[in-house]
Amino acid sequence: MTTTAPTPARATVFRGLPRVFWLLFSGQLVNRLGGVVLPFLAFHLAGRGYTAGQVAAVVSAYGLGGLGGQPLGGYLADRLGRRTTLIGGLLATAGCLVLIAAAGDLTGLTAAALAMGLAGDVYRPAASALVAETTPPHLRARAFGLMHWAVNAGAAVAGAVAGVLLAHGFWLLVALDVTTGVAFAVIVAVGIPRGRDRAVPRPARNGYAVAARDRLLLLALLLLLLGLILYAQAAYALPLALAADGLPASLHGLLITLNGAIVVIFQPVFIAWLSPLPRLPVLGVSMAVVGAGLALTGLAVHPWHYVVTVVLWSIGEIGMAGFEATLVADLTPEGAHGTYQALYGWTAAVARFAGPAAGAVLLQAHALWWACAATGALCAVFAYLLMPALDRRVRACGPPAVPDGGSAAG
The missing domain is CATH 1.20.1250.20 (MFS general substrate transporter like domains)
Structure with a gap:
């Protein structure tokens, strides 16, 4: 930690x-x-x-x-x-x-x-x-951010190759x-x-039993869950908004391509800028930017309006990427990185299920876009409120020794 x-x-x-x-x-x-x-x-x-x-x-x-x-x-x-x-x-x-x-x-x-x-x-x-x-x-933020970049870069090439194969x-x-x-x-x-x-190192007890009693970790995972459910609306609600405005499906394909291009081109630059900064403020601001970008989708009418919104929430996505897993890693006791990272991955999986369901309910109530803005702002406040607890955890535990990444020992 x-x-x-x-x-x-x-x-x-x-x-x-x-x-x-x-x-x-x-x-x-x-x-x-x-x-x-x-x-x-x-x-x-x-x-x-x-x-x-x-x-x-x-x-x-x-x-x-x-x-x-x-x-x-x-x-x-x-x-x-x-x-x-x-x-x-x-x-x-x-x-x-x-x-x-x-x-x-x-x-x-x-x-x-x-x-x-x-x-x-x-x-x-x-x-x-x-x-x-x-x-x-x-x-760590730089490393996890680059792993996210590798996923997006590989997926972009894979999509083009798969259509031919x-x-x-x-x-x-x-x-x-x-x-x-x-x-x-x-x-x-x-x-x-x-x-x-x-x-x-082998944990003395099952990592999940330790995690279940780690209230700061559970609060951090709740923050990440809110942010990931918010981000899920980019995949679920964006095409519905385009359809409601009578815009073609081809525009959705172009917008997704634009999102991928922004991440692939600009993420290495943003990683260099953001990685020295504290985790929680970056996460909170990034989630607020995603919320603002998605909220503006509710005001979009013309194709160029949607381009602006995608650029905005793509910037927020870059800020979230890497810092989520890094925050969990900073909270992990020795020997339990596998189970703690699994909890983060499971949180992301839950968000992929819950995101469309939440979006559907809010869209029918004509409240989705306002809810996106409110959720982004809530995440920023939530992250700010967690900062003192994270600082206390760091002061109490002190920085652990980090193994040499080039050696055989881990």
Whole structure:
């Protein structure tokens, strides 16, 4: 549990990070370059003649599995080790992808999608735990921000590649996804020594039992949940607003592309500016910016209005990225990074479920856009109120020793 430390002005966003981080960054980038099956699964199933309800059942099964994947991955990461969990989770995910492609009926597809949701998130807490443990505390925001950047950069390329491959058969998408997942596992197996798992401190008690009594962590997760439910409206409510104004679906595609381009181009610059700053103020202000950008969607009429709103909430997204996982890492006791990061991942999964439901209720009540502005402002106040408690935690515990990210020990 640490506070931030100043970063030299001459340092760039890419300097000073440990070798283990760059291995994980490279693996994540490669893995996301092949993340093409799930985004196009609905198109594939519809092409096979499945109804909209049946497609929804398969996709929902995947989401349900995802709710269990993060907690399982966090437990395994703290008990079996980060390296072992990473490799096992990635290989299991590759196997589930093959099962989805080979399934011959709806029952098999649903079961494979459920297994895929469970396996697909197992590796994430282990990867986040390694980033938290091997990166000096004052560089964690930069490291987690760059991991978010790798996901977006890889996804942008994957979307373009997948459209071409799908025309030649769904198995090509599966082959690419499996190959990149296995490549990530190989990078971890070759680049991260076995000794790291043996050197991981084991918590005296289950990490989730410790977390359940950590009131500051629970309050921080509540803050993150509010911010993530708010951000979910960018995916759920934006297309509905466009449709209500009679604007074409192609505009939605352009706006999503604009959001991705802003993140990919500008996030490294913003990371360099923001990473030396305290976590909670950056999170609070960023959530308020997201809320303001989404609230202005309610006033948008013409396409250029929507462009302005997307630019605004995309800037807020960049500010949120990295600082969420970093805040959780700063609150984590020794040996429990896997379970604590899993709780953050589970919070994000809950937000993806709750966001559309909350948006639907508020949209029907004609209160969604006002609620976005109010939620953003509430998050900023909430973050400000948590700052004294975080400062007291830091003073009470003091900064922990951070392992050398290039060594075998963790």
